[in-house]
């Protein structure tokens with residue numbers, strides 16, 4: 001294997017003991033050496049030497065929470081983000097005109113909070129523009145959706161249909177479903193949508209991974225449903241998987257995993273099993289996340305759990321006892337407390353497992369130190385803070401001081417792993433880094449120069465760590481990924497400017513010149 005020497009760069013290693021290097025040598029997939037020792041490799045037979053002309057190089061970025069199949073498949077869905085009610089109906093009408101009758105139309109990203117009055121859409125409104133195409137449109141939060149009458153009919157949902165556990169149908173005065181679907185009621189309609197063939201998913205993922213590389217992402221932690229796993233395996237088998245994937249599998253397959261003896265860490269450094277993804281509550285936007293005290297202005301609404309505490313504990317015991325790490329979705333402060341309580345109980349059953357709480361959006365301040373004490377990873381998505389700020393202030397009031405609290409968590413010694421929750425938000429890590437260090441909206445600058453609850457801001461190095469070594473820790477790969485260090489996998493990104501030397505705004509303009517995964521430069525479009 002010919003060694004490759006990268007010289008004359010500013011290598012930000014992420015290693016606190018030696019944060020910078022000037023040169024880096026690579027052999028095969030791994031980093032051989034830094035600095036003088038790296039330069040010595042230039043004299044080895046056949047060595048390739050590349051001059052980086054002073055560019056900044058950082059470890060490859062990892063998105064620690066996204067739904068890649070969902071994103072990839074949604075590239076063909078209607079993008080309803082930021083649309084008014086009228087524009088949404090218009091977009092549906094246009095798509096219906098293009099498709100043969102009977103074909104499903106899917107869309108996502110609408111947000112009634114942006115509409116005057118904030119009233120939810122109805123099946124009747126959708127029927128008017130798309131009477132002969134089944135239609136389901138998922139809200140920005142993904143915890144609510146709206147379907148038209150044909151979709152409801154195909155899903156077998158009518159006047160007599162009972163609400164599912166942990167979910168409900170919006171209803172008209174006569175009791176008939178009005179098209180709105182909350183929490184588990186969404187699945188009742190999605191179950192009627194024909195599943196895409198694996199080949200379709202493979203093709204869609206192949207497109208999506210190019211987009212990841214283009215923004216410096218060399219790895220992802222995917223929390224999508226099980227079909228994505230088959231598709232990732234096919235890509236890997238065909239040597240077409242260009243980014244590293246740590247796969248989290250849904251609760252439905254726990255029994256199968258346990259029967260087969262599948263444990264966290266199974267796989268290789270390109271595709272491996274992370275653990276089990278479980279939902280414990282809803283979301284902020286739909287006001288379904290479980291809180292200790294009611295939502296502001298809704299004295300009767302404290303949200304709710306989507307799984308009974310006893311059941312969560314039982315499931316967590318079985319998973320941890322079988323060597324499977326838990327990744328539990330918890331938005332509300334009440335849910336975060338519950339999940340930490342559960343993880344405290346099951347921790348001894350599976351020593352070393354990298355349990356994680358997904359989102360950690362609202363946290364009782366006294367629970368922050370528990371992440372460090374219990375060695376639980378706080379898996380957070382910084383972009384949610386500036387984008388949810390208005391909603392969080394409105395629905396959580398003063399409690400928002402402890403929302404998206406990576407500052408508090410970091411000070412308390414918690415390990416942070418950052419992601420995006422794409423496709424709910426963009427997976428562009430520049431936006432996540434900017435949000436983490438400024439707590440400001442990337443377009444509007446809201447709420448002002450100091451940012452939203454500025455004590456929660458992170459230094460750039462800390463934010464970058466959560467997107468690199470922190471994510472590696474969450475996947476149990478911290479001894480080989482997330483730092484530029486001898487022995488580590490050579491995943492790195494070359495930037496067009498030194499983001500450490502510039503104001504935070506420069507992050508948004510930064511371009512990724514080159515991306516390397518496992519010692520090989522990726523073709524970046």
Ligand SMILES: [Zn+2]
Nearest residue numbers: 065067223421
């Ligand atoms: Zn998610």
